[in-house]
Amino acid sequence: MNAPWPEERVSAVAPDAAALSAARGLADRWRDTGRSQALVWGRCRGSSATPYTTVVDVSGPSYRCDCPSRKVPCKHALSLLLRWSQGAVPEVAQAPEFALAARPAVRAPRSAKSGTPDPATAAQRRQRVTAGLEELDIWLADQVRTGLAQADRSYGAFEAIAARMVDAQAPAVASRLRRLAGTARADADWPRRVLAEYAALHLLVAAHRRLDELPEGLRAAVRTHIGYPMPAERVRAEPAVRDRWMTLGTRVSEEDRLHTRRTWLLGRRTRRWAQLVEHSFGAPTFPVTAPPPGLMVEADVHFYPGAAPLRVLWGARHGTEEPFTTLPAPDETGGCPAALADYAAALAADPWLRSWPVLVREVVPVAEDDVRAVVDSTGAALPLVDFARPWQLLGISGGHPVTVVGEWTPDGLIPISVFALGEIHAADDADAPPEPLRVTETAPAPDDLTSVALLGTARRAPDPASLPAPVAAVAARLTVDPPLTVLESAALREVYHRAGRLPGTATPPAPAPDDPRPLLPRRAAQRLSDMLRARSPFLPEWFAAAAPHDYRAPEALSAQLLEVAVVDPGLRGPLVRLAGTRGRWLARRNPAWR
Numbered sequence: 001m002n003a004p005w006p007e008e009r010v011s012a013v014a015p016d017a018a019a020l021s022a023a024r025g026l027a028d029r030w031r032d033t034g035r036s037q038a039l040v041w042g043r044c045r046g047s048s049a050t051p052y053t054t055v056v057d058v059s060g061p062s063y064r065c066d067c068p069s070r071k072v073p074c075k076h077a078l079s080l081l082l083r084w085s086q087g088a089v090p091e092v093a094q095a096p097e098f099a100l101a102a103r104p105a106v107r108a109p110r111s112a113k114s115g116t117p118d119p120a121t122a123a124q125r126r127q128r129v130t131a132g133l134e135e136l137d138i139w140l141a142d143q144v145r146t147g148l149a150q151a152d153r154s155y156g157a158f159e160a161i162a163a164r165m166v167d168a169q170a171p172a173v174a175s176r177l178r179r180l181a182g183t184a185r186a187d188a189d190w191p192r193r194v195l196a197e198y199a200a201l202h203l204l205v206a207a208h209r210r211l212d213e214l215p216e217g218l219r220a221a222v223r224t225h226i227g228y229p230m231p232a233e234r235v236r237a238e239p240a241v242r243d244r245w246m247t248l249g250t251r252v253s254e255e256d257r258l259h260t261r262r263t264w265l266l267g268r269r270t271r272r273w274a275q276l277v278e279h280s281f282g283a284p285t286f287p288v289t290a291p292p293p294g295l296m297v298e299a300d301v302h303f304y305p306g307a308a309p310l311r312v313l314w315g316a317r318h319g320t321e322e323p324f325t326t327l328p329a330p331d332e333t334g335g336c337p338a339a340l341a342d343y344a345a346a347l348a349a350d351p352w353l354r355s356w357p358v359l360v361r362e363v364v365p366v367a368e369d370d371v372r373a374v375v376d377s378t379g380a381a382l383p384l385v386d387f388a389r390p391w392q393l394l395g396i397s398g399g400h401p402v403t404v405v406g407e408w409t410p411d412g413l414i415p416i417s418v419f420a421l422g423e424i425h426a427a428d429d430a431d432a433p434p435e436p437l438r439v440t441e442t443a444p445a446p447d448d449l450t451s452v453a454l455l456g457t458a459r460r461a462p463d464p465a466s467l468p469a470p471v472a473a474v475a476a477r478l479t480v481d482p483p484l485t486v487l488e489s490a491a492l493r494e495v496y497h498r499a500g501r502l503p504g505t506a507t508p509p510a511p512a513p514d515d516p517r518p519l520l521p522r523r524a525a526q527r528l529s530d531m532l533r534a535r536s537p538f539l540p541e542w543f544a545a546a547a548p549h550d551y552r553a554p555e556a557l558s559a560q561l562l563e564v565a566v567v568d569p570g571l572r573g574p575l576v577r578l579a580g581t582r583g584r585w586l587a588r589r590n591p592a593w594r
Contacts, residue, residue: 003320004089005058007526010081012250012292013061015071015284021530023078030083034092034099040084041099044076054080055102061288064104072285125169129226130208132168136161137205140198141483147456148191153184172227176201191446195453199490200352217349220305225352230304235313240300243267245274246324247291248359248405248424249417252284259284264357264405264416265301265312271328273357274301274312289314291321293417294424308349310357325422327359327403334361335376336503343408344499351495355407355414362401364508365393367589373506374404374413381506385412389428395558395586396420399511410498425556449489457482462489471496512585520551520578529557532564543574552580562586562593 014020026044031051033042038059043051046067054065054076063073073081083089095103139161143151151157158181165174176197183193207214207222214222224230249264261284263276278286291297300315330338339358346356360382363374367390374393375381384390396402396418403419404427415427446454448466462485464475475489520528524546531539553561558579565575576583587593 004085005081007085008292008294010078010085013073014078017530017533019071019075020078021534022075023082024527024530026079033089035084035089036092036095039095039099039103040080040089042080052076053098053102055099055104056080057104062104064102072283128168129170132165132170133205133208135164137202140202140487143198144453144483144486145457147454148194149454155181170226172225191450191454195450195490196494199487199494202487203491204352217307221307221350224306232313235302235304238302240302240315242300243270244296244298246296247293249293257282261286263290265290268296268328273310275310276314277311294323295321296324297321308346308353327419330361336360336380336382339382339408340501340503347495347499355409358406358408360404363404364399364401365390365397366506366508367394368509371506375506375508379505380503382503383412385414388415391559391590392428393418394589396425396555398555398582398585399509453486457486462486467493468496513581515552515580515582517550517552520553525554525557529560532560539571553578555582558583558586566593
């Protein structure tokens with residue numbers, strides 16, 4: 001008998017917030033419900049005379065419902081799972097005929113192919129990759145020789161060289177070039193960024209030339225950054241790492257109908273980071289693998305080979321999911337300097353890393369004037385990336401220390417989730433309007449090396465003396481052509497600056513005053529959050545029913561209440577009252593809410 005899912009897991013499989021909100025509204029429409037082994041079934045009264053028959057096989061999971069919805073799972077399947085999670089579905093010895101007849105098919109696992117590629121095919125691919133990368137290196141040197149200022153920075157120019165990399169079977173390199181097209185046209189600091197990316201690509205080409213000489217982990221990292229395939233069976237052949245894996249956050253993105261879910265895991269015993277990356281085409285219907293945020297399970301994971309292994313495939317489970325209310329004690333203070341040290345260690349192993357997960361403990365989020373950061377008790381601060389929405393973080397914190405789960409990047413911290421009072425919350429509301437980018441009107445003055453790249457080495461020679469001393473000492477020994485000297489010096493400098501970055505400083509805000517009113521019950525708060533996302537027409541009735549109790553909202557709901565209050569003047573009064581003192585404290589920090 002499968003144990004009922006917690007409500008968080010049901011929420012995790014919902015295709016969108018509207019479906020989950022609609023599912024909660026079907027609670028009193030069920031009959032003939034039951035569960036046996038891995039099957040959960042029931043009949044739900046709908047708009048037609050005949051009730052909808054819904055069956056879920058939770059071992060897959062897989063879903064079947066005879067309603068016309070194209071969402072998977074539909075609102076009826078979600079509603080049935082919610083009833084099951086609440087203990088409202090009785091256990092029976094044998095599933096009835098209608099449930100067995102409607103039982104959904106569970107997709108059989110695909111038979112594993114041989115993990116050993118055909119040697120002739122592998123050699124042929126490597127020849128194509130090598131030829132393509134050598135062509136790329138010539139293109140990179142030409143850009144620096146003639147000067148970035150004179151080079152064609154149109155999307156077409158980048159697409160042409162990216163297409164050549166696709167032909168050469170180096171898709172990851174092609175992706176980097178396509179992303180660079182936007183940077184080269186829209187970023188005020190584009191010369192430095194473009195030079196840094198060109199330098200990283202040149203370094204990748206140089207590493208590929210010596211691929212057979214590299215240590216095994218670095219060799220795997222180079223292959224990954226180029227785009228060589230890594231069969232799943234090859235990953236599963238890696239030793240399993242067993243731990244109590246805690247899920248600290250998830251993010252779902254979509255591009256060209258390909259949905260990608262990233263799940264950040266932390267081993268409770270090993271204190272090791274792992275990231276699960278799953279894809280689903282057409283709809284965000286992902287398999288049940290890792291627990292939803294806030295839960296952990298004893299399980300195996302298999303790390304992809306690499307110099308700084310992070311991505312994993314989910315393996316065997318060895319227990320049931322359970323909530324966690326604490327995090328592993330840190331080896332050090334766990335503040336801002338420790339987060340940067342973790343990133344530097346990963347970057348030292350893999351210089352092409354874009355980001356690395358960090359756990360920044362006991363920090364206070366700040367959003368004052370032009371400062372967006374998290375600051376620890378010593379005043380050390382990490383800036384947030386420009387596109388980050390800080391309001392959910394601030395609402396949960398209220399000026400008090402919290403632990404932030406995020407990814408550190410060269411552009412700052414990307415918050416993923418926040419751990420406060422024993423609970424994990426998403427660091428931002430995915431349905432909130434995007435935060436306006438803080439545009440830099442004036443481009444920073446280029447440094448000497450970037451100036452050389454802008455003008456071109458045909459007009460000006462690089463001077464190693466202008467570089468930081470450790471970088472200059474290495475650059476002075478380079479004996480390659482001037483364009484390659486610039487690229488290799490830029491690669492050294494970029495890694496030096498990224499790995500050696502120190503925290504900034506910031507001043508935390510005064511904490512929000514306490515609100516003595518009773519807290520809105522958890523289930524009511526979740527129901528309200530779903531209704532707010534769906535802009536339910538029943539919100540006035542909800543607030544009318546709640547008014548006599550004079551509840552205060554959970555801190556994690558503050559930002560969402562204020563977002564709705566801006567666009568719905570009719571509900572602004574009850575929304576602001578429910579947000580209470582925390583909401584008023586938060587509103588003073590966002591000009592859009594004043």
